[in-house]
Amino acid sequence: MSDQTKYDVIVVGGGHAGTEAALASSRAGARTLLLTHNIETIGQMSCNPAIGGIGKGHLVKEIDALGGIMAKAADAAGIHIRTLNARKGPAVRATRSQADRALYRAAIRTAVENQQGLHIFQQSVDDLIVDEATNRCSGVVTESGLRFNAVSVVLTVGTFLGGKIHIGDVQQAGGRAGDAPSNALAKRLRALPFRVARLKTGTPPRIDGKTIDYSQLEAQPGDTPRPVFSYLGSEADHPEQVHCHITHTNEKTHEIINANLGKSAMYSGNIEGVGPRYCPSIEDKVVRFADKTSHQIFIEPEGLNTHEVYPNGISTSLPFSVQLDYVHSIKGFENAHITRAGYAIEYDFFDPRDLHASLETKFIDGLYFAGQINGTTGYEEAGAQGLVAGINAARAVKGLEAWSPRRNEAYIGVLIDDLITRGTLEPYRMFTSRAEYRLLLREDNADLRLTEKGRELGLVNDNRWQQFNNKVEAIERNRESIAKWFVHAASDDARKIEQAFDVHVQKDQQVLDLLRRPEIDCTGLQKIFPDRFPVNNKAALLQLETQIRYQGYIERQQEEIEKQSRYSESRIPQSFDYANVSGLSSEVQQKLSEQRPDTVGQASRIPGVTPAAVSLLLVSLKKQQLLDRRVGQIA
Amino acid sequence: MSENTDTIAAIATASGKGAIGIVKISGARSLEIASLITKQTLKPRQARYTPFFNSFGAVIDQGVALYFKGPNSYTGEDVLELQSHGNHVLLDQLLDVATNAGARVARPGEFTERAFLNDKIDLAQAEAVSDLIEASTTEAASAAVRSLQGEFSAEIQVILEQLVNCRVYIESALDFAEEEIEFLKDSELTDRFTTLESSVTQLLQRSEEGVLLRDGISIVIAGLPNVGKSSLLNRLTGQDTAIVTDIAGTTRDVLKEEINIDGMPIHIVDTAGLRNSDDPIEQEGVRRAHDQINQADRILFVVEAGCEPEQSLLDELPDGIPVSFVLNKADLQSGIQQLENMLLVSAKTGEGISQLREHIKQCAGFEKTAEGALMARRRHIDALTKAQSHIRSGHRHLQDSSAGELSAEELRLAQDQLNLITGEFTSDDLLGEIFSRFCIGK
Numbered sequence A: 001m002s003d004q005t006k007y008d009v010i011v012v013g014g015g016h017a018g019t020e021a022a023l024a025s026s027r028a029g030a031r032t033l034l035l036t037h038n039i040e041t042i043g044q045m046s047c048n049p050a051i052g053g054i055g056k057g058h059l060v061k062e063i064d065a066l067g068g069i070m071a072k073a074a075d076a077a078g079i080h081i082r083t084l085n086a087r088k089g090p091a092v093r094a095t096r097s098q099a100d101r102a103l104y105r106a107a108i109r110t111a112v113e114n115q116q117g118l119h120i121f122q123q124s125v126d127d128l129i130v131d132e133a134t135n136r137c138s139g140v141v142t143e144s145g146l147r148f149n150a151v152s153v154v155l156t157v158g159t160f161l162g163g164k165i166h167i168g169d170v171q172q173a174g175g176r177a178g179d180a181p182s183n184a185l186a187k188r189l190r191a192l193p194f195r196v197a198r199l200k201t202g203t204p205p206r207i208d209g210k211t212i213d214y215s216q217l218e219a220q221p222g223d224t225p226r227p228v229f230s231y232l233g234s235e236a237d238h239p240e241q242v243h244c245h246i247t248h249t250n251e252k253t254h255e256i257i258n259a260n261l262g263k264s265a266m267y268s269g270n271i272e273g274v275g276p277r278y279c280p281s282i283e284d285k286v287v288r289f290a291d292k293t294s295h296q297i298f299i300e301p302e303g304l305n306t307h308e309v310y311p312n313g314i315s316t317s318l319p320f321s322v323q324l325d326y327v328h329s330i331k332g333f334e335n336a337h338i339t340r341a342g343y344a345i346e347y348d349f350f351d352p353r354d355l356h357a358s359l360e361t362k363f364i365d366g367l368y369f370a371g372q373i374n375g376t377t378g379y380e381e382a383g384a385q386g387l388v389a390g391i392n393a394a395r396a397v398k399g400l401e402a403w404s405p406r407r408n409e410a411y412i413g414v415l416i417d418d419l420i421t422r423g424t425l426e427p428y429r430m431f432t433s434r435a436e437y438r439l440l441l442r443e444d445n446a447d448l449r450l451t452e453k454g455r456e457l458g459l460v461n462d463n464r465w466q467q468f469n470n471k472v473e474a475i476e477r478n479r480e481s482i483a484k485w486f487v488h489a490a491s492d493d494a495r496k497i498e499q500a501f502d503v504h505v506q507k508d509q510q511v512l513d514l515l516r517r518p519e520i521d522c523t524g525l526q527k528i529f530p531d532r533f534p535v536n537n538k539a540a541l542l543q544l545e546t547q548i549r550y551q552g553y554i555e556r557q558q559e560e561i562e563k564q565s566r567y568s569e570s571r572i573p574q575s576f577d578y579a580n581v582s583g584l585s586s587e588v589q590q591k592l593s594e595q596r597p598d599t600v601g602q603a604s605r606i607p608g609v610t611p612a613a614v615s616l617l618l619v620s621l622k623k624q625q626l627l628d629r630r631v632g633q634i635a
Numbered sequence B: 001m002s003e004n005t006d007t008i009a010a011i012a013t014a015s016g017k018g019a020i021g022i023v024k025i026s027g028a029r030s031l032e033i034a035s036l037i038t039k040q041t042l043k044p045r046q047a048r049y050t051p052f053f054n055s056f057g058a059v060i061d062q063g064v065a066l067y068f069k070g071p072n073s074y075t076g077e078d079v080l081e082l083q084s085h086g087n088h089v090l091l092d093q094l095l096d097v098a099t100n101a102g103a104r105v106a107r108p109g110e111f112t113e114r115a116f117l118n119d120k121i122d123l124a125q126a127e128a129v130s131d132l133i134e135a136s137t138t139e140a141a142s143a144a145v146r147s148l149q150g151e152f153s154a155e156i157q158v159i160l161e162q163l164v165n166c167r168v169y170i171e172s173a174l175d176f177a178e179e180e181i182e183f184l185k186d187s188e189l190t191d192r193f194t195t196l197e198s199s200v201t202q203l204l205q206r207s208e209e210g211v212l213l214r215d216g217i218s219i220v221i222a223g224l225p226n227v228g229k230s231s232l233l234n235r236l237t238g239q240d241t242a243i244v245t246d247i248a249g250t251t252r253d254v255l256k257e258e259i260n261i262d263g264m265p266i267h268i269v270d271t272a273g274l275r276n277s278d279d280p281i282e283q284e285g286v287r288r289a290h291d292q293i294n295q296a297d298r299i300l301f302v303v304e305a306g307c308e309p310e311q312s313l314l315d316e317l318p319d320g321i322p323v324s325f326v327l328n329k330a331d332l333q334s335g336i337q338q339l340e341n342m343l344l345v346s347a348k349t350g351e352g353i354s355q356l357r358e359h360i361k362q363c364a365g366f367e368k369t370a371e372g373a374l375m376a377r378r379r380h381i382d383a384l385t386k387a388q389s390h391i392r393s394g395h396r397h398l399q400d401s402s403a404g405e406l407s408a409e410e411l412r413l414a415q416d417q418l419n420l421i422t423g424e425f426t427s428d429d430l431l432g433e434i435f436s437r438f439c440i441g442k
Ligand SMILES: Cc1cc2nc3c(=O)[nH]c(=O)nc-3n(C[C@H](O)[C@H](O)[C@H](O)COP(=O)(O)OP(=O)(O)OC[C@H]3O[C@@H](n4cnc5c(N)ncnc54)[C@H](O)[C@@H]3O)c2cc1C
Pocket: A012, A013, A014, A015, A016, A017, A018, A035, A036, A037, A038, A041, A042, A043, A044, A045, A046, A047, A048, A123, A124, A125, A126, A156, A157, A158, A159, A160, A175, A176, A177, A181, A182, A185, A201, A202, A203, A279, A343, A344, A345, A370, A371, A372, A373, A376, A377, A378, A379, A382, A383, B442
């Protein structure tokens, strides 16, 4: 029997960041303990019952390619699945799934319980064991005084630090509805040298679906065929499917809200935390967009075995009585019964600029932060960070170098780099417009971008590896075959193509060139000319087609990346003295000294650091013989 | 060096008519650019006397082309050096070929920086590198004020707004497809593209004309009557061009002379002394003086010890044009304190005149290393030209295949180019614009 109090890695928190962290850490071979408040809430979705969306779906696929659990759980729980932007280009297409909460939780719990090398223990963590002399974290202390030791500790405690729930003018301590906050831990962390601030987010009231008049409402079905999240998944993984519905607020609703604004926690000045700009409460929407007389509400089912629904679009911190009034003013909700009140929650988060790209903190070695405590919002953003923190916590145990994807490799890279170089003033959510390499970072190629790396890191099992290699081979063999294929105008082949795609093949040309035309696609070609495609694999055909279509852009972005990567990976020692960089303006000097970026690339992305400042920094590093030109993996 | 480096280009000499002009190019594309300009394949380390072709394939000059293969070159990268006649129109066209082929106009000090980073200069020499970057950056910043940014800042601002406007619609259609946003119809968006495109084209046309016309910079001498402005002009030109008397209000017409400081052409403009007058002729002279002042690259404001101008006069000087104060008639007073930022001279004895020339030379950016208004302007035009071509491709994508994500990509690249002129506008700024316009979110 191994020691129950000594581990390689301890993960605190069983949310989306925590579970991915614990799974990644143990997969990478570290003896891992997942310590959380309550085993029953492992994998709990605190807010809306949905996974994915534009930008977020990209993250889920990346987590999957790196062996994570989120995509598989979303498939197992997916009761209404769609591809967003289906008619737009492949780079911005994204998968989104309504998830049955209970099924989702169960899928995560099963994965965690069955993971080799991973133990679970239920208890609230109140304190960190930190050696003052070495600034190293070596374990945690729980509520009841139990001590657990580890080489690395990953903190993923979500909205629980100093969590305060607001409903109208009523305030109550809480980490989310029904859960106690983590105040002792919050206090402990505030005593450490991290920069702490408050954020807020909100959630709508939940409604009993039996009391909704669906006959008045527009139904929205999922897609057929159904999109699948995991590269290893299939439609067969999905449970029964249900519809969403759509309704709208109206002038009456807005009147009620306007008349009661003063009672909203948001407007009465009780909340100091900053909410997200893109996810306004219904009060905010009515005030800021006063000329809009109606706002859309998606009615999302919470699960197959419950009538509860989540009305997406009316999150609020108004008093319960007002929530009742405005809900009843909405079409289809005239007789609605509210099962849980909407609320706003305020919580502590840590300035993510105090983190390395590995998600280890700069002040305390061996301590990693992931998820909402780093200023993000969303399950996907949390899961992505959890995975990176988990893998690095495990690598540190073995003395291996940290890994974090670059901005041109993954949305996960964009997320982490944005956080650590720019920080955030509001809960940070992923959007595709944040990625300058958007055309490279697609949902359809997350596996091609990351599986090999995942394998190297020990995250990808044999089954996934085999399937990946099959796909790569299928793509390449088809590519080779059609690269040799030439169509002559007025030939038999040309006629067949003209018929099938309603195009005109004017001159002799390569099929590769024909495929750049939007009307013609690989899947269609394969149907007419099966012999030309040695491997009939749908995903591989789609992939080939996308690569051909984006080729020019992909090459250009590759070139841009090469140009930029010249010194961007060069390390800057943490002890580097920016005051010695001659010529640097005092403003830039101060920023750099405060933030202590790890690489020249990170330095260059800090707001206000100009190209000339980067030049001065490079020259200074070179003078001190500190300039290495690293190629390879480092954040 | 097989590595793919960003290719940079610059005019390495300031022009003086008749002098030799050098265009330097460093980076992976050097050889490719050499073959575009000379229509032949250059061998490393061989000077070739050859015709130079412009972007349209016309021969514009005969000159010497030198190609160095990295790492055996000044910067350690592939380097192309073109020596031609030192006339701006010509040098501009050579630079144009380079930037069209994917090079960008070098930042101040960038050649030296590369040389140092690639171990081509030793540590002793390198001490100067940071000073150089810093000095030239400060200078470039002030030069930029006189460049596109200053002169056309209103237009640039309009272009920026139009661009952001297009991006707001395109990006929100991509990231917020599920929201109830009133998306523009493609036709409306196309109209906005057309407007944006023509704004950029117009500004480019005007600024290109500006660059070509302006061969050398113009320095306007201004001040109260009788302080010795005309005497100073005569002193600087070495000729007795302007009438000098002890009567206040002698000069009425605008007098322009070209002088040449170390090969750099500089226009010196003498103007009427600034004062309120009842004489209609003098009034007109003062009006013309103000015209000149407003168009100056730099103002030499002449003051005589003991008759300092009123603050109101100084307040009238235009914003954004740098002013040098010159304290004249130094010979009359002994023991005048050398005030900070004041050049003490005597037009009569010639005292301080060589310092004044040196000062003018530095302001004109003819330090061997630093750069002046002209390079800053070229860099801005390069950025604007590249932005223009991205906007065009973006427009085409939208029209031909309503490919929003490709159009968006082109606009992002256009924005990157405009950022070089206007300062950074990040993806987060863009999101801010979107959220302030549309009600987005659950
Ligand atoms: C009211 C509300 C509204 C939200 N609205 C949105 C939204 O609109 N859009 C959106 O994308 N996301 C929203 N979210 C956020 C989303 O739920 C989170 O981003 C996501 O769950 C964060 O994952 P996490 O792993 O970082 O933290 P969590 O999912 O919060 O998990 C934290 C875990 O840590 C455990 N824990 C906490 N403290 C301790 C301790 N001291 N000891 C042991 N265990 C501890 C908890 O029990 C829990 O298991 C909302 C969340 C809330 C609460």
